[in-house]
């Protein structure tokens with residue numbers, strides 16, 4: 001994780017609730033899926049300001065983030081079944097096979113080293129554990145040109161506007177279970193994978 005990304009989110013934490021407004025409908029679907037799952041240990045990498053922490057209804061949740069400002073806001077939403085830790089998703093401090101579920105919500109295109117995050121995800125996930133990746137993905141239609149044009153600008157906001165999940169080799173270690181789209185012209189998808 002670079003100091004720049006960390007600094008960016010420390011300063012951006014104040015404005016994040018505005019961005020979050022646009023992410024709410026997809027997060028609603030994410031939590032519908034999560035709250036259907038059997039009990040278990042759940043890790044969210046890049047938990048951010050924790051605006052959605054109240055939507056975790058039943059699991060034992062560990063949320064990690066590198067930004068202390070985001071975590072400080074998240075702590076206001078913390079309840080007894082949630083622990084929050086400042087930690088880098090590219091180098092997690094948990095033993096192998098600790099978690100049943102791992103959530104990557106709007107984080108895989110933000111981290112500096114997505115391959116490292118996926119490798120760490122694989123390591124700390126139990127066999128048959130599931131990962132939930134909610135993100136924007138560059139579509140295979142004319143909208144991809146917008147992503148391309150936006151690429152330079154998006155760098156300033158520390159995310160990759162042009163993003164293809166299958167360009168990450170580590171994702172091949174997981175088996176895709178489901179792909180949930182949010183409409184033909186939506187950039188967002190929820191991808192659910194299993195540790196094979």
Ligand SMILES: C[S@@+](CC[C@H](N)C(=O)[O-])C[C@H]1O[C@@H](n2cnc3c(N)ncnc32)[C@H](O)[C@@H]1O
Pocket residue numbers: 001005006009020023045046047048049064065066067070087088089090104105106107110111112
């Ligand atoms: C776009 S926000 C998403 C927050 C939240 N998951 C959501 O869906 O609203 C990305 C978050 O990832 C965090 N982040 C960036 N790089 C990280 C890393 N290497 N490890 C852990 N968190 C990281 C940022 O500090 C920020 O809080």
